[in-house]
Amino acid sequence: MALQDLRAGTRNEEGIARAMEKLKAQFGERFQTGEAIRHQHAHTLTYIPPQLPDGVVFAESADDVKEVVRCCAALKVPVIPFGTGSSLEGQVNAPSGGISIDFSKMNRILSVNAEDLDCTVEPGVTREQLNVHLRDTGLFFPIDPGANASIGGMASTRASGTNAVRYGTMKDNVLSVTAVTASGEEIRTARRARKSSAGYDLTRLFVGAEGTLGVLTSVTLRLQGIPAVIAGGVCGFPTLRDASNAVIMTIQLGIPVARIELVNALQIRACNAYSGLSLIEQPTLFVEFHGSEDSVKLQSEEFSAVVAECGGGAFDWTSDPQARAKLWKARHDVYFSAKSLRSGCNVIATDVCVPISRFADCVAETEDDINAHGLTGPIVGHAGDGNFHVSLVIDDTDPAELAKAEAFVARLNTRALAMDGTCTGEHGIGQGKIPYLERELGGAVDLMRQVKRALDPDNIFNPGKIFHLD
Amino acid sequence: MALQDLRAGTRNEEGIARAMEKLKAQFGERFQTGEAIRHQHAHTLTYIPPQLPDGVVFAESADDVKEVVRCCAALKVPVIPFGTGSSLEGQVNAPSGGISIDFSKMNRILSVNAEDLDCTVEPGVTREQLNVHLRDTGLFFPIDPGANASIGGMASTRASGTNAVRYGTMKDNVLSVTAVTASGEEIRTARRARKSSAGYDLTRLFVGAEGTLGVLTSVTLRLQGIPAVIAGGVCGFPTLRDASNAVIMTIQLGIPVARIELVNALQIRACNAYSGLSLIEQPTLFVEFHGSEDSVKLQSEEFSAVVAECGGGAFDWTSDPQARAKLWKARHDVYFSAKSLRSGCNVIATDVCVPISRFADCVAETEDDINAHGLTGPIVGHAGDGNFHVSLVIDDTDPAELAKAEAFVARLNTRALAMDGTCTGEHGIGQGKIPYLERELGGAVDLMRQVKRALDPDNIFNPGKIFHLD
Numbered sequence: 001m002a003l004q005d006l007r008a009g010t011r012n013e014e015g016i017a018r019a020m021e022k023l024k025a026q027f028g029e030r031f032q033t034g035e036a037i038r039h040q041h042a043h044t045l046t047y048i049p050p051q052l053p054d055g056v057v058f059a060e061s062a063d064d065v066k067e068v069v070r071c072c073a074a075l076k077v078p079v080i081p082f083g084t085g086s087s088l089e090g091q092v093n094a095p096s097g098g099i100s101i102d103f104s105k106m107n108r109i110l111s112v113n114a115e116d117l118d119c120t121v122e123p124g125v126t127r128e129q130l131n132v133h134l135r136d137t138g139l140f141f142p143i144d145p146g147a148n149a150s151i152g153g154m155a156s157t158r159a160s161g162t163n164a165v166r167y168g169t170m171k172d173n174v175l176s177v178t179a180v181t182a183s184g185e186e187i188r189t190a191r192r193a194r195k196s197s198a199g200y201d202l203t204r205l206f207v208g209a210e211g212t213l214g215v216l217t218s219v220t221l222r223l224q225g226i227p228a229v230i231a232g233g234v235c236g237f238p239t240l241r242d243a244s245n246a247v248i249m250t251i252q253l254g255i256p257v258a259r260i261e262l263v264n265a266l267q268i269r270a271c272n273a274y275s276g277l278s279l280i281e282q283p284t285l286f287v288e289f290h291g292s293e294d295s296v297k298l299q300s301e302e303f304s305a306v307v308a309e310c311g312g313g314a315f316d317w318t319s320d321p322q323a324r325a326k327l328w329k330a331r332h333d334v335y336f337s338a339k340s341l342r343s344g345c346n347v348i349a350t351d352v353c354v355p356i357s358r359f360a361d362c363v364a365e366t367e368d369d370i371n372a373h374g375l376t377g378p379i380v381g382h383a384g385d386g387n388f389h390v391s392l393v394i395d396d397t398d399p400a401e402l403a404k405a406e407a408f409v410a411r412l413n414t415r416a417l418a419m420d421g422t423c424t425g426e427h428g429i430g431q432g433k434i435p436y437l438e439r440e441l442g443g444a445v446d447l448m449r450q451v452k453r454a455l456d457p458d459n460i461f462n463p464g465k466i467f468h469l470d
Numbered sequence: 471m472a473l474q475d476l477r478a479g480t481r482n483e484e485g486i487a488r489a490m491e492k493l494k495a496q497f498g499e500r501f502q503t504g505e506a507i508r509h510q511h512a513h514t515l516t517y518i519p520p521q522l523p524d525g526v527v528f529a530e531s532a533d534d535v536k537e538v539v540r541c542c543a544a545l546k547v548p549v550i551p552f553g554t555g556s557s558l559e560g561q562v563n564a565p566s567g568g569i570s571i572d573f574s575k576m577n578r579i580l581s582v583n584a585e586d587l588d589c590t591v592e593p594g595v596t597r598e599q600l601n602v603h604l605r606d607t608g609l610f611f612p613i614d615p616g617a618n619a620s621i622g623g624m625a626s627t628r629a630s631g632t633n634a635v636r637y638g639t640m641k642d643n644v645l646s647v648t649a650v651t652a653s654g655e656e657i658r659t660a661r662r663a664r665k666s667s668a669g670y671d672l673t674r675l676f677v678g679a680e681g682t683l684g685v686l687t688s689v690t691l692r693l694q695g696i697p698a699v700i701a702g703g704v705c706g707f708p709t710l711r712d713a714s715n716a717v718i719m720t721i722q723l724g725i726p727v728a729r730i731e732l733v734n735a736l737q738i739r740a741c742n743a744y745s746g747l748s749l750i751e752q753p754t755l756f757v758e759f760h761g762s763e764d765s766v767k768l769q770s771e772e773f774s775a776v777v778a779e780c781g782g783g784a785f786d787w788t789s790d791p792q793a794r795a796k797l798w799k800a801r802h803d804v805y806f807s808a809k810s811l812r813s814g815c816n817v818i819a820t821d822v823c824v825p826i827s828r829f830a831d832c833v834a835e836t837e838d839d840i841n842a843h844g845l846t847g848p849i850v851g852h853a854g855d856g857n858f859h860v861s862l863v864i865d866d867t868d869p870a871e872l873a874k875a876e877a878f879v880a881r882l883n884t885r886a887l888a889m890d891g892t893c894t895g896e897h898g899i900g901q902g903k904i905p906y907l908e909r910e911l912g913g914a915v916d917l918m919r920q921v922k923r924a925l926d927p928d929n930i931f932n933p934g935k936i937f938h939l940d
Binding site: 113115116117118138157158159160164169171172181185186188190191193195196197198200201202204205207208209213224225227248251252254256290291292294295298302353354355356357385386387416417420421422423425426427428429433436437440441442443444445446447450451452453454455466467 | 583584585586587588608627628629630634638639641642651655656657658659660661662663664665666667668669670671672674675677678679683694695697718721722723724726760761762764765768772823824825826827855856857886887890891892893894895896897898899903906907910911912913914915916917918920921922923924925936937
């Protein structure tokens with residue numbers, strides 16, 4: 001966070017003016033400069049104030065992307081890729097102005113190789129669109145960050161979500177990308193084999209680079225077979241530590257749980273009120289198992305034994321789709337249920353991730369911190385990964401509340417780093433987490449700067465994100 | 471392969487002489503220059519001729535590594551990290567001379583965090599050493615490339631092996647590394663959280679970089695719970711395609727098979743003779759399941775159904791450790807059993823990896839190629855990944871045979887690339903695969919060069935590997 005770090009970059013006014021002229025001539029109606037559209041393309045789901053691009057190109061092909069990059073590279077004008085605008089740390093802001101590339105029209109599914117469990121898509125394809133398309137093949141793309149984000153955006157922020165505990169994050173599920181580099185050429189980072197040790201892992205370099213090293217033009221993804229049966233349920237625990245112990249034991253036993261989410265007591269209250277659940281207000285695990293009928297039964301039984309050993313309450317599981325859907329809809333709607341805890345307020349969603357052995361400590365200390373400072377901030381966590389979110393419900397028009405929220409986020413990050421954790425498990429650095437990245441990785445950030453300077457010498461790709469170059 | 475590409479680099483004679491003097495003064499007996507030791511440190515398990523370093527430092531700490539790198543960086547002298555010397559593509563050769571850093575004395579296990587399922591080790595720790603150390607914790611490190619390689623070497627070549635189909639490769643199992651960079655400073659690429667989206671994925675950049683971007687000083691690894699039960703068996707198929715179809719179906723159904731290895735008829739004959747098995751000489755799958763007693767039973771039954779559907783023979787599985795051990799020892803000994811097919815000959819182990827839908831085609835065409843050219847080359851494959859090895863059994867003192875082998879490897883790589891595969895699934899590029907990397911990734915190799923130049927401007931780290939800079 002740290003609003004003070006939301007620097008306005010230097011604007012290359014002359015270059016921007018010339019780029020605007022050229023792009024207008026080239027793209028006509030597909031180049032937009034109206035305030036509303038520019039505002040929408042600097043939209044963010046947090047409190048970070050928008051910094052508008054100067055214009056938006058609605059790209060329809062890799063060739064369009066090449067043209068924009070070539071134009072902007074020649075004139076040293078920033079290029080900011082835009083998927084659906086669901087990023088949370090200011091990733092689509094334009095602190096030095098420049099051109100936003102909107103990918104909503106680059107939303108073709110280019111190929112699906114069912115036997116190889118992979119597909120190649122344009123960056124603007126959203127995960128829901130992809131899964132609807134895949135349904136008849138018996139395959140699905142498992143990464144689910146909550147929002148119906150674009151695949152390009154998810155790759156760029158190294159997104160994950162509720163079922164990363166079983167299926168991994170975007171790091172694990174991108175086989176290769178094509179990208180337009182600073183030279184205006186399109187490169188492909190890898191072939192379609194499921195593994196390779198052929199040279200530097202450029203795929204993983206682009207995944208999580210937040211558009212600062214080049215602009216993605218396609219993404220090849222690993223897919224999974226749709227499980228024959230999905231079962232799940234909820235289980236309450238007397239304390240956070242008991243719930244965390246159940247998670248640790250589940251992972252250690254190798255029970256291939258597909259989702260294991262911790263929801264704290266305050267968030268349960270919010271879910272009960274907003275989503276019509278009637279759960280006891282206590283630390284609760286939402287779990288889900290994927291497999292054959294026999295396999296989910298076995299997993300559920302093994303998990304029940306874990307729950308019993310860790311002092312949890314009754315664990316009722318079901319493979320009834322309607323009951324499951326209600327539960328997970330409530331989990332997905334935590335943003336809105338949190339918001340409903342204080343009328344007229346907004347939610348600041350923040351995330352940290354710690355080694356699982358410190359998860360209970362980190363969540364418990366964070367709860368205490370929230371209470372001690374009179375904040376409203378329910379907690380949900382991807383417990384199997386040690387990753388959790390606080391949804392701070394604040395009146396963001398009140399500078400005092402905003403300052404209090406920022407101070408809280410600073411303490412939260414300090415706490416996570418002290419536990420050998422990371423300042424972001426899945427939201428990325430963007431602008432909001434820049435100071436924490438430096439504290440997390442120190443000298444390694446200099447290496448990142450060296451890579452950035454080598455691949456983007458004029459700093460045209462999404463400048464002012466992840467780190468400052470000066 | 472392509473011996474013509476094993477260039478001798480330019481030697482910086484003056485720098486090397488001064489570095490030798492300084493290192494002798496600094497390290498005394500821990501700096502060795504005898505021919506036998508230098509030869510051993512350029513040893514490779516393939517036909518690639520050794521190119522000796524000028525001296526070998528036996529490092530005992532990260533500080534030692536820093537001292538060597540600082541000395542060599544100041545004098546622009548190559549630094550080549552050395553684990554156990556089990557790499558297969560000339561990774562430890564010193565084409566421009568320079569200093570080999572031997573890690574056999576940096577073999578401490580620095581920490582094991584059982585609850586977090588991770589550990590941190592020095593690069594010289596071998597995988598067998600680590601697994602013996604871990605035994606009492608109930609955990610194990612799953613990556614098994616066959617050789618008792620060092621963890622540093624395995625990270626650097628992005629190794630994998632028989633159980634990557636379930637547990638992934640080194641890419642998936644390294645949480646972070648510390649490395650000494652060209653500035654002589656030690657950086658840490660990530661914290662210990664199981665996932666992170668904090669900045670560029672430097673961990674994955676070092677994994678597979680073959681020591682060309684810096685020298686690893688420690689590796690933090692993900693661990694797995696030792697399965698309560700391990701079961702497995704073998705199953706023959708009339709054709710390669712039937713066996714491959716069984717693999718594809720197994721993966722698509724999400725049966726969490728831990729190993730699924732294809733062994734071709736010739737290799738079965740070699741195993742029967744060398745390892746005292748009595749299998750029918752036909753394409754055969756070796757499979758293994760990890761889990762609870764109920765879970766492995768379920769997996770075995772699900773797999774049996776797949777086998778039946780794909781026309782396979784009887785699938786007998788067992789969780790008896792002795793029967794399993796004999797089987798997998800035979801699988802691990804394929805190098806030796808292949809070698810025994812022609813007395814007085816050596817084995818060239820090569821590897822490619824293709825999308826799984828092309829696996830049967832690629833293996834079948836490769837068998838035909840071997841037969842058409844009168845070569846002896848049994849095949850084993852990590853079928854679940856589409857990765858396979860040919861063990862060419864040749865008289866490598868005969869230039870004509872060597873040339874025939876090289877021509878075969880060229881055709882094998884051309885075939886894999888034409889199927890959208892990679893020239894190496896797990897051995898790395900080293901020197902032997904340099905020309906194929908260029909054909910595989912084209913312009914992306916230029917990006918690798920840009921990264922290399924940025925992080926190692928004087929090209930001191932393992933020069934002449936992965937790509938040529940000029």
